[in-house]
Amino acid sequence: MTRLLVRDLRQLATPAGDHAPLRGSELGVVDVLEDAYVLCRDGVIEAVGRMQDLAPLDGEVEELEARGLCAVPGLVDCHTHACLAGDRVEEFSLRAAGAGYLELHEAGGGILATVRATRAAAEEELVELTLQHRDWMRAHGTTTFEVKSGYGLDRETELAQLRAIAAAGGVPTWLGAHALPPEHADADAYLDFLLAEVLPDAALLAVAADVFLERGAFDANQARRYLEACRAAGLALRLHGDQFTEAGAIPLAIELGATSVDHLEATGADGIGALAASVVSAVLLPASALFLDRPMPPARALVDAGAAVALATDFNPGSAFCESLPVVCSLAATQLRLAPAEALSACTVNAAFVLDRADRVGRLAPGYDADLVLLDASDWRYLAYHLAGPVVHTVIERGRVVHTA
Ligand code: NIG
Protein backbone atom coordinates (compact mmCIF):
# COMPACT_ATOMS: atom_id res chain seq x y z
CA MET A 1 0.00 0.00 0.00
CA THR A 2 1.34 3.47 -0.87
CA ARG A 3 -0.10 6.64 0.59
CA LEU A 4 0.58 10.23 -0.45
CA LEU A 5 -0.54 13.27 1.53
CA VAL A 6 -0.60 16.52 -0.47
CA ARG A 7 -0.72 19.03 2.36
CA ASP A 8 -1.04 22.75 3.10
CA LEU A 9 -2.64 23.59 -0.24
CA ARG A 10 -3.60 27.25 -0.48
CA GLN A 11 -6.81 26.17 -2.25
CA LEU A 12 -8.43 23.03 -3.59
CA ALA A 13 -10.98 23.55 -6.38
CA THR A 14 -13.20 20.82 -7.83
CA PRO A 15 -16.44 20.71 -9.84
CA ALA A 16 -19.30 20.33 -7.37
CA GLY A 17 -21.75 17.44 -7.20
CA ASP A 18 -21.22 13.83 -8.17
CA HIS A 19 -23.03 13.43 -11.48
CA ALA A 20 -22.10 14.04 -15.08
CA PRO A 21 -22.41 15.79 -17.43
CA LEU A 22 -22.89 19.19 -15.80
CA ARG A 23 -25.35 21.36 -17.73
CA GLY A 24 -26.53 24.96 -17.55
CA SER A 25 -25.85 26.78 -14.28
CA GLU A 26 -24.35 23.61 -12.73
CA LEU A 27 -21.34 23.91 -15.04
CA GLY A 28 -20.07 26.92 -13.12
CA VAL A 29 -20.39 25.51 -9.60
CA VAL A 30 -16.94 24.74 -8.22
CA ASP A 31 -16.30 23.84 -4.58
CA VAL A 32 -13.29 25.67 -3.16
CA LEU A 33 -11.57 24.66 0.09
CA GLU A 34 -8.94 26.94 1.61
CA ASP A 35 -5.89 25.50 3.42
CA ALA A 36 -6.63 22.00 2.22
CA TYR A 37 -5.17 18.52 1.83
CA VAL A 38 -5.64 15.54 -0.49
CA LEU A 39 -4.85 12.07 0.82
CA CYS A 40 -4.21 9.38 -1.82
CA ARG A 41 -3.98 5.62 -1.36
CA ASP A 42 -2.88 3.23 -4.10
CA GLY A 43 -3.58 5.75 -6.84
CA VAL A 44 -7.06 6.67 -5.60
CA ILE A 45 -8.21 9.67 -3.55
CA GLU A 46 -8.98 8.53 0.00
CA ALA A 47 -9.94 11.89 1.49
CA VAL A 48 -9.93 15.64 0.89
CA GLY A 49 -10.51 18.31 3.48
CA ARG A 50 -9.23 21.30 5.46
CA MET A 51 -5.84 20.95 7.15
CA GLN A 52 -7.43 21.79 10.51
CA ASP A 53 -9.64 18.69 10.17
CA LEU A 54 -6.85 16.27 9.19
CA ALA A 55 -6.73 13.47 11.75
CA PRO A 56 -3.31 11.95 12.69
CA LEU A 57 -2.36 9.30 10.11
CA ASP A 58 -1.08 5.87 11.11
CA GLY A 59 1.52 3.97 9.11
CA GLU A 60 3.82 5.13 6.36
CA VAL A 61 2.68 8.21 4.46
CA GLU A 62 4.73 10.14 1.92
CA GLU A 63 4.12 13.88 2.26
CA LEU A 64 4.15 16.53 -0.43
CA GLU A 65 4.32 20.04 0.97
CA ALA A 66 2.16 22.19 -1.30
CA ARG A 67 2.30 25.52 0.53
CA GLY A 68 1.36 28.35 -1.84
CA LEU A 69 -0.06 25.99 -4.48
CA CYS A 70 -3.67 25.37 -5.58
CA ALA A 71 -4.99 21.92 -6.57
CA VAL A 72 -7.46 21.23 -9.38
CA PRO A 73 -8.36 17.83 -10.87
CA GLY A 74 -6.02 16.42 -13.50
CA LEU A 75 -7.18 17.89 -16.80
CA VAL A 76 -8.92 15.68 -19.37
CA ASP A 77 -8.25 16.27 -23.07
CA CYS A 78 -11.09 14.45 -24.84
CA HIS A 79 -10.14 15.39 -28.43
CA THR A 80 -6.59 15.19 -29.82
CA HIS A 81 -4.78 13.91 -32.90
CA ALA A 82 -1.51 13.38 -31.00
CA CYS A 83 -0.30 10.27 -32.89
CA LEU A 84 1.45 11.61 -35.96
CA ALA A 85 4.80 12.04 -37.65
CA GLY A 86 6.26 15.12 -39.34
CA ASP A 87 4.98 18.66 -39.04
CA ARG A 88 3.14 21.26 -41.12
CA VAL A 89 5.31 24.30 -40.45
CA GLU A 90 5.52 25.05 -44.21
CA GLU A 91 1.73 24.99 -44.46
CA PHE A 92 1.55 27.20 -41.36
CA SER A 93 3.74 29.76 -43.10
CA LEU A 94 1.61 29.59 -46.26
CA ARG A 95 -1.53 30.09 -44.19
CA ALA A 96 0.09 33.07 -42.46
CA ALA A 97 0.51 34.52 -45.98
CA GLY A 98 -3.18 33.96 -46.72
CA ALA A 99 -3.65 30.36 -47.99
CA GLY A 100 -6.88 28.68 -46.81
CA TYR A 101 -6.95 25.47 -44.73
CA LEU A 102 -9.57 23.68 -46.87
CA GLU A 103 -7.92 24.81 -50.12
CA LEU A 104 -4.56 23.36 -49.00
CA HIS A 105 -6.41 20.15 -48.11
CA GLU A 106 -8.16 19.98 -51.48
CA ALA A 107 -4.78 20.50 -53.23
CA GLY A 108 -3.42 17.32 -51.57
CA GLY A 109 -1.69 19.03 -48.63
CA GLY A 110 -3.11 19.50 -45.16
CA ILE A 111 -4.21 16.23 -43.54
CA LEU A 112 -2.76 14.24 -46.46
CA ALA A 113 0.71 15.70 -45.85
CA THR A 114 0.59 14.27 -42.32
CA VAL A 115 -0.74 10.98 -43.74
CA ARG A 116 2.37 10.67 -45.93
CA ALA A 117 4.71 11.29 -42.98
CA THR A 118 2.77 8.97 -40.64
CA ARG A 119 2.69 6.11 -43.16
CA ALA A 120 6.47 6.42 -43.50
CA ALA A 121 7.04 6.03 -39.73
CA ALA A 122 7.58 2.66 -38.02
CA GLU A 123 5.12 1.71 -35.26
CA GLU A 124 7.83 2.14 -32.57
CA GLU A 125 8.40 5.68 -33.83
CA LEU A 126 4.67 6.38 -33.57
CA VAL A 127 4.77 5.19 -29.94
CA GLU A 128 7.77 7.46 -29.23
CA LEU A 129 6.14 10.46 -30.91
CA THR A 130 2.84 9.93 -29.09
CA LEU A 131 4.74 9.66 -25.80
CA GLN A 132 6.54 12.92 -26.60
CA HIS A 133 3.19 14.60 -27.20
CA ARG A 134 1.83 12.98 -24.01
CA ASP A 135 4.73 14.61 -22.14
CA TRP A 136 3.93 18.01 -23.66
CA MET A 137 0.29 17.62 -22.59
CA ARG A 138 1.30 16.44 -19.12
CA ALA A 139 3.49 19.49 -18.62
CA HIS A 140 0.27 21.51 -19.05
CA GLY A 141 -1.70 19.44 -16.55
CA THR A 142 -3.36 16.81 -18.74
CA THR A 143 -3.60 13.43 -17.02
CA THR A 144 -6.22 11.71 -19.23
CA PHE A 145 -6.18 12.10 -23.01
CA GLU A 146 -7.96 10.76 -26.04
CA VAL A 147 -6.13 10.35 -29.36
CA LYS A 148 -7.59 9.70 -32.79
CA SER A 149 -6.08 7.74 -35.63
CA GLY A 150 -6.84 9.17 -39.08
CA TYR A 151 -3.32 9.83 -40.36
CA GLY A 152 -2.93 6.33 -41.78
CA LEU A 153 -6.03 5.84 -43.92
CA ASP A 154 -4.71 2.40 -44.84
CA ARG A 155 -5.19 -0.79 -42.86
CA GLU A 156 -1.66 -1.17 -41.57
CA THR A 157 -1.10 2.42 -40.45
CA GLU A 158 -4.56 2.95 -38.94
CA LEU A 159 -4.12 -0.15 -36.77
CA ALA A 160 -0.51 0.81 -35.94
CA GLN A 161 -1.77 4.23 -34.79
CA LEU A 162 -4.45 2.68 -32.56
CA ARG A 163 -1.88 0.34 -30.97
CA ALA A 164 0.61 3.21 -30.51
CA ILE A 165 -2.05 5.39 -28.85
CA ALA A 166 -2.90 2.64 -26.35
CA ALA A 167 0.81 1.96 -25.72
CA ALA A 168 1.28 5.66 -24.89
CA GLY A 169 -1.59 5.58 -22.41
CA GLY A 170 -4.16 7.39 -24.57
CA VAL A 171 -7.82 6.53 -25.09
CA PRO A 172 -7.95 5.41 -28.75
CA THR A 173 -10.58 6.62 -31.24
CA TRP A 174 -10.70 5.24 -34.77
CA LEU A 175 -10.88 8.14 -37.27
CA GLY A 176 -10.66 6.05 -40.43
CA ALA A 177 -13.07 8.46 -42.13
CA HIS A 178 -10.83 11.51 -41.76
CA ALA A 179 -9.97 12.16 -45.41
CA LEU A 180 -10.01 10.36 -48.74
CA PRO A 181 -6.54 8.85 -49.34
CA PRO A 182 -4.99 9.23 -52.82
CA GLU A 183 -5.26 5.52 -53.72
CA HIS A 184 -9.08 5.61 -53.55
CA ALA A 185 -10.95 7.40 -56.33
CA ASP A 186 -14.15 8.06 -54.39
CA ALA A 187 -15.36 8.24 -50.83
CA ASP A 188 -17.91 5.41 -51.11
CA ALA A 189 -15.29 2.95 -52.38
CA TYR A 190 -12.96 4.04 -49.58
CA LEU A 191 -15.72 3.42 -47.01
CA ASP A 192 -16.31 -0.06 -48.52
CA PHE A 193 -12.63 -0.77 -47.89
CA LEU A 194 -12.64 0.70 -44.36
CA LEU A 195 -15.69 -1.21 -43.20
CA ALA A 196 -14.65 -4.53 -44.72
CA GLU A 197 -10.90 -4.50 -44.11
CA VAL A 198 -10.17 -2.23 -41.14
CA LEU A 199 -13.24 -2.01 -38.89
CA PRO A 200 -13.13 -5.62 -37.58
CA ASP A 201 -9.64 -5.05 -36.11
CA ALA A 202 -10.09 -1.35 -35.30
CA ALA A 203 -13.14 -2.27 -33.19
CA LEU A 204 -10.90 -4.42 -30.98
CA LEU A 205 -8.41 -1.59 -30.41
CA ALA A 206 -10.53 1.57 -30.20
CA VAL A 207 -13.30 2.67 -27.83
CA ALA A 208 -14.96 5.05 -30.29
CA ALA A 209 -15.18 5.91 -33.98
CA ASP A 210 -15.03 9.41 -35.44
CA VAL A 211 -15.73 10.93 -38.87
CA PHE A 212 -14.92 14.28 -40.50
CA LEU A 213 -18.31 15.37 -41.83
CA GLU A 214 -17.45 18.34 -44.07
CA ARG A 215 -17.25 19.66 -47.60
CA GLY A 216 -14.24 17.96 -49.18
CA ALA A 217 -14.30 15.09 -46.63
CA PHE A 218 -17.43 12.92 -46.01
CA ASP A 219 -21.09 13.89 -46.43
CA ALA A 220 -23.93 13.02 -44.06
CA ASN A 221 -24.98 9.85 -45.92
CA GLN A 222 -21.41 8.55 -45.98
CA ALA A 223 -20.97 9.46 -42.33
CA ARG A 224 -24.19 7.61 -41.48
CA ARG A 225 -23.03 4.44 -43.22
CA TYR A 226 -19.62 4.52 -41.51
CA LEU A 227 -21.04 5.31 -38.06
CA GLU A 228 -23.83 2.73 -38.21
CA ALA A 229 -21.30 0.01 -39.01
CA CYS A 230 -19.00 1.21 -36.23
CA ARG A 231 -21.87 1.26 -33.74
CA ALA A 232 -22.82 -2.29 -34.73
CA ALA A 233 -19.20 -3.27 -34.03
CA GLY A 234 -19.52 -1.91 -30.48
CA LEU A 235 -17.84 1.48 -30.82
CA ALA A 236 -19.10 4.74 -29.31
CA LEU A 237 -19.63 7.44 -31.93
CA ARG A 238 -18.07 10.90 -32.30
CA LEU A 239 -18.25 13.40 -35.16
CA HIS A 240 -16.15 16.31 -36.39
CA GLY A 241 -19.10 18.49 -37.32
CA ASP A 242 -20.03 22.08 -38.21
CA GLN A 243 -16.35 23.10 -38.37
CA PHE A 244 -16.71 25.12 -41.58
CA THR A 245 -20.29 24.40 -42.72
CA GLU A 246 -23.47 22.97 -41.22
CA ALA A 247 -23.72 19.74 -43.19
CA GLY A 248 -26.04 17.67 -41.00
CA ALA A 249 -23.70 16.52 -38.24
CA ILE A 250 -25.98 17.43 -35.32
CA PRO A 251 -29.19 15.73 -36.59
CA LEU A 252 -27.13 12.68 -37.54
CA ALA A 253 -25.42 12.52 -34.13
CA ILE A 254 -28.78 12.74 -32.36
CA GLU A 255 -30.36 10.14 -34.64
CA LEU A 256 -27.51 7.68 -34.04
CA GLY A 257 -27.10 8.32 -30.31
CA ALA A 258 -23.54 9.60 -30.72
CA THR A 259 -21.42 10.58 -27.73
CA SER A 260 -20.37 13.97 -29.10
CA VAL A 261 -20.18 16.42 -31.94
CA ASP A 262 -16.89 18.29 -31.89
CA HIS A 263 -15.95 21.76 -33.30
CA LEU A 264 -19.35 23.52 -33.92
CA GLU A 265 -17.78 26.80 -35.09
CA ALA A 266 -20.51 27.06 -37.76
CA THR A 267 -23.47 25.94 -35.62
CA GLY A 268 -26.58 28.15 -35.70
CA ALA A 269 -29.63 28.50 -33.45
CA ASP A 270 -31.36 25.30 -34.59
CA GLY A 271 -28.28 23.20 -33.92
CA ILE A 272 -27.80 24.78 -30.48
CA GLY A 273 -31.41 24.00 -29.53
CA ALA A 274 -31.24 20.45 -30.86
CA LEU A 275 -27.99 19.66 -29.03
CA ALA A 276 -29.28 21.16 -25.79
CA ALA A 277 -32.36 18.92 -25.93
CA SER A 278 -30.24 15.81 -26.59
CA VAL A 279 -27.79 13.57 -24.75
CA VAL A 280 -25.03 14.37 -27.27
CA SER A 281 -22.11 16.36 -25.82
CA ALA A 282 -20.77 19.49 -27.55
CA VAL A 283 -16.96 19.40 -27.56
CA LEU A 284 -15.58 22.88 -28.22
CA LEU A 285 -12.07 23.45 -29.57
CA PRO A 286 -11.30 27.19 -29.36
CA ALA A 287 -7.56 26.71 -30.00
CA SER A 288 -8.46 25.33 -33.43
CA ALA A 289 -10.74 28.29 -34.19
CA LEU A 290 -7.94 30.63 -33.10
CA PHE A 291 -5.24 28.78 -35.07
CA LEU A 292 -7.33 28.83 -38.28
CA ASP A 293 -8.70 32.34 -37.63
CA ARG A 294 -12.25 30.99 -37.72
CA PRO A 295 -15.30 32.17 -35.75
CA MET A 296 -15.45 30.87 -32.18
CA PRO A 297 -18.13 28.24 -31.40
CA PRO A 298 -21.35 29.50 -29.71
CA ALA A 299 -20.29 28.30 -26.26
CA ARG A 300 -22.32 30.73 -24.16
CA ALA A 301 -25.53 29.95 -26.04
CA LEU A 302 -24.87 26.19 -25.78
CA VAL A 303 -24.29 26.32 -22.01
CA ASP A 304 -27.26 28.64 -21.41
CA ALA A 305 -29.52 26.39 -23.49
CA GLY A 306 -28.51 23.42 -21.33
CA ALA A 307 -26.16 21.49 -23.64
CA ALA A 308 -23.45 19.24 -22.17
CA VAL A 309 -20.35 21.27 -23.07
CA ALA A 310 -16.76 20.00 -22.90
CA LEU A 311 -13.52 21.75 -23.91
CA ALA A 312 -10.50 20.12 -25.59
CA THR A 313 -7.35 21.16 -27.45
CA ASP A 314 -7.79 19.33 -30.81
CA PHE A 315 -3.96 19.06 -30.67
CA ASN A 316 -2.78 18.34 -34.24
CA PRO A 317 -0.13 19.68 -36.64
CA GLY A 318 -2.53 21.48 -39.00
CA SER A 319 -5.46 23.18 -37.33
CA ALA A 320 -4.37 23.39 -33.66
CA PHE A 321 -0.69 22.92 -32.81
CA CYS A 322 -1.49 23.50 -29.14
CA GLU A 323 -1.38 20.90 -26.35
CA SER A 324 -2.30 23.23 -23.48
CA LEU A 325 -5.69 22.95 -21.79
CA PRO A 326 -4.85 25.97 -19.58
CA VAL A 327 -4.53 28.01 -22.80
CA VAL A 328 -7.89 26.56 -23.90
CA CYS A 329 -9.35 27.69 -20.54
CA SER A 330 -7.97 31.20 -21.18
CA LEU A 331 -9.59 31.19 -24.63
CA ALA A 332 -12.83 29.96 -23.05
CA ALA A 333 -12.80 32.91 -20.63
CA THR A 334 -11.72 35.56 -23.13
CA GLN A 335 -13.36 34.37 -26.38
CA LEU A 336 -16.21 32.04 -25.40
CA ARG A 337 -17.52 34.07 -22.45
CA LEU A 338 -17.30 31.11 -20.08
CA ALA A 339 -16.38 31.74 -16.44
CA PRO A 340 -13.15 30.11 -15.20
CA ALA A 341 -15.34 27.72 -13.17
CA GLU A 342 -17.27 26.69 -16.29
CA ALA A 343 -14.02 26.19 -18.18
CA LEU A 344 -12.65 23.98 -15.37
CA SER A 345 -15.74 21.73 -15.32
CA ALA A 346 -15.73 21.56 -19.14
CA CYS A 347 -12.17 20.18 -19.29
CA THR A 348 -12.49 17.87 -16.28
CA VAL A 349 -15.80 16.22 -15.40
CA ASN A 350 -17.60 16.93 -18.70
CA ALA A 351 -14.60 15.86 -20.78
CA ALA A 352 -14.33 12.70 -18.66
CA PHE A 353 -18.01 12.04 -19.43
CA VAL A 354 -17.24 12.14 -23.16
CA LEU A 355 -14.60 9.46 -22.54
CA ASP A 356 -17.06 7.44 -20.42
CA ARG A 357 -15.01 7.70 -17.24
CA ALA A 358 -16.68 10.47 -15.25
CA ASP A 359 -17.23 8.01 -12.41
CA ARG A 360 -13.47 7.92 -11.71
CA VAL A 361 -11.92 10.98 -13.38
CA GLY A 362 -12.51 14.74 -13.30
CA ARG A 363 -13.09 15.53 -9.62
CA LEU A 364 -11.07 15.77 -6.44
CA ALA A 365 -13.23 13.58 -4.23
CA PRO A 366 -12.91 10.24 -2.41
CA GLY A 367 -12.99 7.27 -4.79
CA TYR A 368 -11.75 9.20 -7.84
CA ASP A 369 -8.37 8.50 -9.43
CA ALA A 370 -5.63 10.47 -7.68
CA ASP A 371 -4.98 12.77 -10.66
CA LEU A 372 -4.14 16.31 -9.51
CA VAL A 373 -2.61 19.44 -10.96
CA LEU A 374 -0.90 21.78 -8.49
CA LEU A 375 -0.96 25.35 -9.75
CA ASP A 376 1.68 27.90 -8.81
CA ALA A 377 -0.91 30.59 -8.17
CA SER A 378 -2.57 32.55 -5.38
CA ASP A 379 -6.02 31.60 -6.73
CA TRP A 380 -7.02 28.51 -8.75
CA ARG A 381 -8.63 30.73 -11.41
CA TYR A 382 -5.11 31.62 -12.61
CA LEU A 383 -5.61 28.42 -14.63
CA ALA A 384 -7.59 30.59 -17.09
CA TYR A 385 -6.37 34.04 -16.03
CA HIS A 386 -2.62 33.69 -16.66
CA LEU A 387 -2.68 33.43 -20.43
CA ALA A 388 0.03 30.93 -21.46
CA GLY A 389 1.74 31.54 -18.10
CA PRO A 390 3.79 29.03 -16.09
CA VAL A 391 0.86 28.02 -13.88
CA VAL A 392 1.36 24.24 -13.81
CA HIS A 393 3.78 23.42 -10.99
CA THR A 394 3.31 19.69 -10.30
CA VAL A 395 1.27 16.98 -12.00
CA ILE A 396 0.21 13.85 -10.11
CA GLU A 397 -1.21 10.85 -11.96
CA ARG A 398 -2.70 7.92 -10.05
CA GLY A 399 -0.98 9.14 -6.87
CA ARG A 400 2.47 9.50 -8.49
CA VAL A 401 4.29 12.74 -9.35
CA VAL A 402 4.85 12.61 -13.13
CA HIS A 403 5.87 16.21 -13.76
CA THR A 404 7.41 19.07 -11.80
CA ALA A 405 8.18 22.48 -13.24
O1 NIG B 1 -10.06 18.50 -35.89
N1 NIG B 1 -10.83 18.89 -39.17
C1 NIG B 1 -10.39 17.77 -39.22
N2 NIG B 1 -9.43 17.25 -38.48
C2 NIG B 1 -8.57 17.95 -37.59
C3 NIG B 1 -7.40 18.59 -38.25
C4 NIG B 1 -6.44 17.60 -38.75
C5 NIG B 1 -5.28 18.19 -39.49
O2 NIG B 1 -5.33 19.31 -40.02
O3 NIG B 1 -4.27 17.47 -39.53
C6 NIG B 1 -9.34 18.95 -36.76
O4 NIG B 1 -9.25 20.17 -36.94
Ligand code: FE
Ligand atom coordinates in the same frame (compact mmCIF):
# COMPACT_ATOMS: atom_id res chain seq x y z
FE1 FE C 1 -10.04 17.18 -34.47
